[in-house]
Amino acid sequence: xxxxxxxxxxxxxxxxxxxxxxxxxxxxxxxxxxxxxxxxxxxxxxxxxxxxxxxxxxxxxxxxxxxxxxxxxxxxxxxxxxxxxxxxxxxxxxxxxxxxxxxxxxxxxxxxxxxxxxxxxxxxxxxxxxxxxxxxxxxxxxxxxxxxxxxxxxxxxxxxxxxxxxxxxxxxxxxxxxxxxxxxxxxxxxxxxxxxxxxxxxxxxxxxxxxxxxxxxxxxxxxxxxxxxxxxxxxxxxxxxxxxxxxxxxxxxxxxxxxxxxxxxxxxxxxxxxxxxxxxxxxxxxxxxxxxxxxxxxxxxxxxxxxxxxxxxxxxxxxxxxxxxxxxxxxxxxxxxxxxxxxxxxxxxxxxxxxxxxxxxxxxxxxxxxxxxxxxxxxxxxxxxxxxxxxxxxxxxxxxxxxxxxxxxxxxxxxxxxxxx
Amino acid sequence: xxxxxxxxxxxxxxxxxxxxxxxxxxxxxxxxxxxxxxxxxxxxxxxxxxxxxxxxxxxxxxxxxxxxxxxxxxxxxxxxxxxxxxxxxxxxxxxxxxxxxxxxxxxxxxxxxxxxxxxxxxxxxxxxxxxxxxxxxxxxxxxxxxxxxxxxxxxxxxxxxxxxxxxxxxxxxxxxxxxxxxxxxxxxxxxxxxxxxxxxxxxxxxxxxxxxxxxxxxxxxxxxxxxxxxxxxxxxxxxxxxxxxxxxxxxxxxxxxxxxxxxxxxxxxxxxxxxxxxxxxxxxxxxxxxxxxxxxxxxxxxxxxxxxxxxxxxxxxxxxxxxxxxxxxxxxxxxxxxxxxxxxxxxxxxxxxxxxxxxxxxxxxxx
Amino acid sequence: xxxxxxxxxxxxxxxxxxxxxxxxxxxxxxxxxxxxxxxxxxxxxxxxxxxxxxxxxxxxxxxxxxxxxxxxxxxxxxxxxxxxxxxxxxxxxxxxxxxxxxxxxxxxxxxxxxxxxxxxxxxxxxxxxxxxxxxxxxxxx
Numbered sequence: 058x059x060x061x062x063x064x065x066x067x068x069x070x071x072x073x074x075x076x077x078x079x080x081x082x083x084x085x086x087x088x089x090x091x092x093x094x095x096x097x098x099x100x101x102x103x104x105x106x107x108x109x110x111x112x113x114x115x116x117x118x119x120x121x122x123x124x125x126x127x128x129x130x131x132x133x134x135x136x137x138x139x140x141x142x143x144x145x146x147x148x149x150x151x152x153x154x155x156x157x158x159x160x161x162x163x164x165x166x167x168x169x170x171x172x173x174x175x176x177x178x179x180x181x182x183x184x185x186x187x188x189x190x191x192x193x194x195x196x197x198x199x200x201x202x203x204x205x206x207x208x209x210x211x212x213x214x215x216x217x218x219x220x221x222x223x224x225x226x227x228x229x230x231x232x233x234x235x236x237x238x239x240x241x242x243x244x245x246x247x248x249x250x251x252x253x254x255x256x257x258x259x260x261x262x263x264x265x266x267x268x269x270x271x272x273x274x275x276x277x278x279x280x281x282x283x284x285x286x287x288x289x290x291x292x293x294x295x296x297x298x299x300x301x302x303x304x305x306x307x308x309x310x311x312x313x314x315x316x317x318x319x320x321x322x323x324x325x326x327x328x329x330x331x332x333x334x335x336x337x338x339x340x341x342x343x344x345x346x347x348x349x350x351x352x353x354x355x356x357x358x359x360x361x362x363x364x365x366x367x368x369x370x371x372x373x374x375x376x377x378x379x380x381x382x383x384x385x386x387x388x389x390x391x392x393x394x395x396x397x398x399x400x401x402x403x404x405x406x407x408x409x410x411x412x413x414x415x416x417x418x419x420x421x422x423x424x425x426x427x428x429x430x431x432x433x434x435x436x437x438x439x440x441x442x443x444x445x446x447x448x449x450x451x452x453x454x455x456x457x458x459x460x461x462x463x464x465x466x467x468x469x470x471x472x473x474x475x476x477x478x
Numbered sequence: 479x480x481x482x483x484x485x486x487x488x489x490x491x492x493x494x495x496x497x498x499x500x501x502x503x504x505x506x507x508x509x510x511x512x513x514x515x516x517x518x519x520x521x522x523x524x525x526x527x528x529x530x531x532x533x534x535x536x537x538x539x540x541x542x543x544x545x546x547x548x549x550x551x552x553x554x555x556x557x558x559x560x561x562x563x564x565x566x567x568x569x570x571x572x573x574x575x576x577x578x579x580x581x582x583x584x585x586x587x588x589x590x591x592x593x594x595x596x597x598x599x600x601x602x603x604x605x606x607x608x609x610x611x612x613x614x615x616x617x618x619x620x621x622x623x624x625x626x627x628x629x630x631x632x633x634x635x636x637x638x639x640x641x642x643x644x645x646x647x648x649x650x651x652x653x654x655x656x657x658x659x660x661x662x663x664x665x666x667x668x669x670x671x672x673x674x675x676x677x678x679x680x681x682x683x684x685x686x687x688x689x690x691x692x693x694x695x696x697x698x699x700x701x702x703x704x705x706x707x708x709x710x711x712x713x714x715x716x717x718x719x720x721x722x723x724x725x726x727x728x729x730x731x732x733x734x735x736x737x738x739x740x741x742x743x744x745x746x747x748x749x750x751x752x753x754x755x756x757x758x759x760x761x762x763x764x765x766x767x768x769x770x771x772x773x774x775x776x777x778x779x780x781x782x783x784x785x786x787x788x789x790x791x792x793x794x795x796x797x798x799x800x801x802x803x804x805x806x807x808x809x810x811x812x813x814x815x816x817x818x819x820x821x822x823x824x825x826x827x828x829x830x831x832x833x834x835x836x837x838x839x840x841x842x843x844x845x
Numbered sequence: 846x847x848x849x850x851x852x853x854x855x856x857x858x859x860x861x862x863x864x865x866x867x868x869x870x871x872x873x874x875x876x877x878x879x880x881x882x883x884x885x886x887x888x889x890x891x892x893x894x895x896x897x898x899x900x901x902x903x904x905x906x907x908x909x910x911x912x913x914x915x916x917x918x919x920x921x922x923x924x925x926x927x928x929x930x931x932x933x934x935x936x937x938x939x940x941x942x943x944x945x946x947x948x949x950x951x952x953x954x955x956x957x958x959x960x961x962x963x964x965x966x967x968x969x970x971x972x973x974x975x976x977x978x979x980x981x982x983x984x985x986x
Contacts, residue, residue, distance in 0.1 A: 124608035162858065197881045204889025208861055211896055215854060220488045224510065224826070227900075230893050237889070292603055293674055302601075302830045304494065376674045377601020379827045380510065442673070449680075451670045453701075453726035453735070453742040460706035460727075462687055 068187050068354065072096060097189040101178045105325055112324040113140035115362075116369055123373035144317065152313035155218060162216035167311065167318035170209045173202040174322050177329040182260045182341040184353035195256040196244055199333055200237070203288050206326075207233040210297070213319070214307035225306020228380055229297040232287050235387040240284035242395035243277040246402035247337050250274065260341035266416050267345070271338040272424040276398040276431040278338045280391050282367070285330040287383070290323065291368055293375035294383055331364035332357075339364070390442065394434055401430055485513060488826070492521045496599050496830045499840030503833070510825045515818045519811070522844040530804035535561055535771050536636060538804065543630035545806065546842040548591050551584035551621075552784040554634035559715055560780035560791035561636045565773035572761040573638035574717045578754045579651075580621075580633065581716075581782075582747040586658070587617040588785035589698075589740040589747075592837035596737055597669070599834030600678045606669070613661055616654050623647055636771055638764025651755065658748050666741060679734030683820040683832030686731055693816040697787025697809050698739045699836060703731035709783040721753045733835035740837075770799055777803075786810050786837055808842040853899050861892045878953055 072093050079089045114129065114137055121128025129136035154160055180195040182188050192198050207230050214226020247270055248254050251262040263270055271278055287294040298306040308319040335341060339360045342353030378386065405423050409416075486507040491497035500521035506514035526545065530538045542553035555577055562569060569577075591614060594607035618628040624643055625633040633640050669675055685695070690703040700707055706725045710718040726742035728735025775797040781790035787809025794803035813836050821829045864887040871880035957965050 120603070120605075124605045125612060126608060159854070162855070192877060192881075194878050194881045197878070197885065201881050201885035201889060204885055205865075208858075208888065208892050208896070211893075212858065220486055223486075224488075224507075230896065234890070234893055292601065295601070296827070302496065302827050372603055373605050375602065376597060376672065376678060377827075378674060379678060379825060381825070382677050449729040449735075451666075451738075453728055453738040454704075455724040455742070456706035456727055457724050458706070459708070459712050459725075461691070462705065464688055464691060 068100065068184065070186060073186060094189075098179075101189060102175070105175055105178055105328075108328055109321050109324050110140040110144075112328060112365070113143065113321075115365075116324065116372075119366065119369045120373045123370070147314050147317035150313035152315050153310075155310050157218040158310065159216040159218065162212050163310075164315075166209055166213035166216060167308075167315045167322075170206065170213070170322050171318065171325070173205050173209075174325040174329060177202050177326075178332065180256050181332050181357070182257045182336055183357055184342045187342075187354055188257050191255060191257050193253070193255045193258075196248055196254045196259075196337070200241055200244070203240075204233065204237055206288070210307050213311070217307070217310035219310050221304055221309050222307050225297050225309070229290070229307060231380070232294070232297065232383060235384050236284045236287040236391075239280050239387055239391035239395040240288070242392070242399050243274075243280035243284065244337070246274050246277040246395075246399045249399070249402045249406050252406075256336050256341070259337055260343055263340045264343040266420055268420055268424070269338060269340045273420065273427060274338065274398070274402065275428055276394060276434065277402075278334070279431070279435075280395050280398070281334065281337075283391060284387075285334070286368065286371060287387075289326050289330055289368070291327065292372040293377055295372075296377055296380050296383060327368050328361060328365055331361045331368065334364045335360035390438055394438065397430075397434060398427075401427065490826075490829070496834065497840075498595065498834075498838055501833075501838060501840050501843065503829070505821070505826065505829065507826060510827070512821050512824060512826060512829055515821050515829070517814060517817060519814075519840075519843050522840045524845065526845045527804050527806065531801055534799050535773065535801065536769055538801065539634065539636075540630065540632045543632055544841060545808065545845055546588075546784065546786065546789075546810070546839045547629060548839055549584050549588040549785045550629065550631040551580045551633065552588075552782060552789060554631065555581050555716070556780065556782045556784065556789045556791050558634045558636050559782065560778055560793050561771070561773060563780045564776060564778040564793055564795055565636070565771060567637050567765055567767055567771075569638055569716075570762045570765055571717075571759045572642075573763050573765070575754050575758045576639050576643065576763060577634060577716050578718065578721075579751055579758075580624075580639075582751045582754075583617050583620060585747050585785045586744050587614045588837075589744050590614045592698075592785070593665075593737055593740050596733070596831075596834040596837070597675065599830050600675055602675075606665075610665075613658065616657075620647065620650060620654070623650065635764055635767070637767035638762070640764070642763040648755070651751070655748055655752055655755070659745065662741060662745055670738075676734065678827075678831055679732060679737060679835070681730070681732050682824065682828045683733045683835060684731050685816055685820055689816060689819065690731070693812070695787070695813050695816060697783070697785070697813065698736055698743065699787065699813050701726060702728035702736035702739045702835075704728055709781055709788055713781065715780070715782050717754075718750075720757070721750045723750050733831050736835045736837075772797060772799055781807070784809055786839065786842070787813055806842075806845060808845065810836075810838040810840075810842040814838060814843065854896075857892070857895050857899055860895070861888050864888045864892070 075096075076089055076093060079092065117139070118128040118136070129139035132138035132142050154163055177199055179190045180188070180192050180198060210229045211226045214222040214229070217223075247259065250270060250273055251259040253259060253262070259270070283294075286292070290297045296302075298308075308316060311319060335357060341360075342357045344351075344356045344360075347356065405419075405426070408414075409419050409423075487504065488507055489502060489504050491502035492500040497503065502518040502521065504516040504518060505512050524544070526541050530541055533541075539554060539557060542557045543550040546553050561567075590610040594610035597606040598604060621631055621633070622628050624647060625631055625641055627633075685699065685703050687703045687705050690700050690705060695703075696707070696709075704727050706727045708725045709715070710723075711725065723746045726739045726746065728739050773793075773795040775795055777792070777794040779790055779792045781788050783789075788807065789809055790807035792803070792805040792807070793801050796802040817833065817836065820832050824832070865884060868880040868883040868888070871877075871883055
């Protein structure tokens with residue numbers, strides 16, 4: 058039973074009415090399908106474009122507050138027009154192409170990088186009927202999109218023909234390959250519970266069992282969150298851009314709007330990953346019955362921005378890893394945790410399905426067990442990892458007088474004159 | 479199995495956000511590992527030492543501001559005390575105390591900047607720096623209150639200081655001294671247990687005590703290597719022998735130790751300022767010295783503990799109105815000399831952290 | 846284009862493009878799972894492997910003028926295009942008449958653990974061997 062077309066609690070209603078109207082008018086599927094798809098694409102694009110502008114402002118303001126300063130506040134109310142001013146400035150700038158650069162690849166890269174970023178928004182469950190493309194391999198599709206961005210970043214870095222850009226793109230490639238493994242394993246736990254890879258079905262699972270998957274898979278959320286900071290190149294894993302080391306990494310040579318594209322894509326990607334987390338772990342459009350009063354897509358966007366705020370928070374507070382530390386963290390810490398988590402999830406689902414226990418009894422128990430497991434594992438691993446820093450006390454040693462160690466005489470030559478082995 | 483790879487030569491600087499100015503480092507990389515490094519200085523050379531030979535002794539004071547522009551007070555102090563030593567000028571008590579107070583305030587401001595940029599180099603996106611600027615800002619307000627300038631202060635004079643402190647200075651200083659220990663405790667809570675910061679700083683850029691001494695390194699870097707050496711104790715100038723304070727020393731000599739030492743030094747500086755505030759005597763703030771002072775012919779080397787290390791002035795006078803020779807021992811330049819040794823074999827990320835922990839100031843390196 | 850270009854990196858990038866194209870072919874064959882896996886594995890992982898191979902190739906930066914394999918490759922790909930075109934012309938394209946798409950992910954999962962469990966396990970043992978072998982090769986001792 059379809060609601061009337063002006064029922065904007067779910068834009069799927071309006072599209073549904075349109076489909077009916079077209080069918081009544083005698084249009085064949087060849088017309089209806091492209092028309093509705095185009096409407097959906099347009100909706101997603103408008104949202105992504107608008108959200109990017111908002112995100113630029115939001116990110117700068119929030120970071121500003123975290124750094125006890127104001128952030129942009131000059132253009133428009135609360136500085137809301139700042140992103141527009143930024144964009145105009147960037148468009149006016151000259152888009153330089155270095156002479157030694159691979160001009161074709163250099164020009165294509167900032168355009169191509171937008172593709173996976175926007176494609177990710179296609180499968181999001183905005184509302185009950187509001188899914189642009191309900192792929193039954195939705196989760197895998199999102200992961201595949203994430204993996205392609207490594208190549209595009211590499212294109213940008215290699216084509217720039219700059220040493221910093223090359224270092225940055227090598228870092229990206231190595232990082233993304235490593236972090237895909239724990240991220241995928243973490244998501245596997247979620248799909249095991251939901252029994253489907255379609256984002257819509259995962260939300261449906263959370264709705265029927267009246268639970269956010271966050272409570273069933275806390276460890277998976279944590280691993281995925283860390284993995285996605287890497288995939289997004291955001292602090293604490295922004296080593297591919299690493300302003301203080303390799304300046305801007307792969308997009309060091311880009312200027313003007315080409316640089317603007319990379320900047321915007323970073324924000325679109327952040328929002329995309331926030332959307333994935335909101336759908337997989339935070340129930341998508343469903344929020345414990347609240348969706349009856351507030352449109353589902355608003356709830357979904359709200360959750361998306363809540364997760365996005367978390368990313369901004371990370372960026373405002375955490376220092377950066379070194380590349381080898383980041384790799385070690387992925388392989389030695391996250392990967393074992395992800396495997397244990399997946400194993401636990403599979404075992405629980407097996408128990409649940411095999412003995413046909415009602416979900417109301419078994420899910421709270423699983424939630425408690427999984428939270429305990431996550432806590433124990435993180436505390437245990439954390440203690441092991443932190444051990445190496447306990448060699449020295451936290452504070453400097455205080456000495457009341459001069460204290461100089463005895464040195465052999467004659468003294469060794471000045472180190473700057475010594476040849477280095 | 480070993481592959482023959484081509485080394486990659488990368489210029490870090492002179493235009494690079496982590497070189498604290500226009501310092502240039504040419505590193506040869508094998509992958510991300512540094513196999514050779516070459517330091518190239520001189521992009522900010524302004525020929526101050528030669529220029530100073532054309533100016534009168536008093537006219538040279540503003541130049542000292544522009545060497546270590548983040549610690550102008552200690553630059554002033556080092557030069558003025560050298561000239562006073564050469565000319566045999568007695569400085570009034572009150573001026574001595576004011577000098578100590580301002581030098582220690584400058585130390586706090588400089589260390590706030592050093593620690594903030596160190597964490598910035600570790601990758602925290604500006605936040606710690608911005609928060610540490612908050613304290614620095616208050617100190618600069620105090621400077622402005624007293625001498626009208628914030629960065630290039632030109633406050634000290636041969637024989638004393640330029641102005642006495644205004645009435646509102648003491649309450650403001652009192653307030654700041656009450657606030658600072660809390661702030662330091664807050665930073666320590668936030669930063670000292672941060673695993674990422676520990677991972678980035680511990681065992682990175684290790685400088686053994688022996689090498690530090692052989693390279694005549696001084697200041698927080700030397701203390702970070704575990705050598706308790708402080709000119710304020712070893713060779714007290716001004717009235718430092720009247721105060722009680724401790725020398726913080728590090729455990730391992732790595733970048734994080736240098737950070738810890740600077741943190742603790744801020745606390746010790748607060749301690750010194752508190753004692754100086756209590757003992758501040760009334761009296762003249764400057765000795766009567768002719769504007770065109772002419773020290774007798776001779777030479778002098780005078781040193782102080784600047785925030786970055788041993789800042790020394792070697793002055794030669796031929797009895798004329800200008801210095802015959804004006805030579806600075808800049809701690810930043812000499813502390814840099816071990817950088818190559820500390821960097822070889824580490825990665826490019828570590829090199830940036832090591833450089834950040836040395837706390838260089840290019841204005842002082844190049845002069 | 847892959848075989849015509851003289852630039853090794855361009856060749857790899859174009860090859861990745863054709864991988865994505867193959868994924869598109871899989872989608873038209875209503876094999877969505879295979880299509881996504883094609884992108885994930887080939888365009889994601891294998892492509893990175895090839896890029897690393899290119900980076901380690903000494904001639905990657907040069908023009909590769911004296912490549913004698915270009916003509917045979919052109920002939921081969923022309924034959925391939927001819928073959929594919931023949932199949933395209935011959936195929937019955939009335940897909941819609943056969944009803945909606947079947948979802949394939951669940952069937953593939955069942956197939957892997959029931960009839961094809963042994964090959965699947967052998968493949969995973971092979972991967973473990975490769976993994977350990979790689980670690981042994983690059984260990985520094």
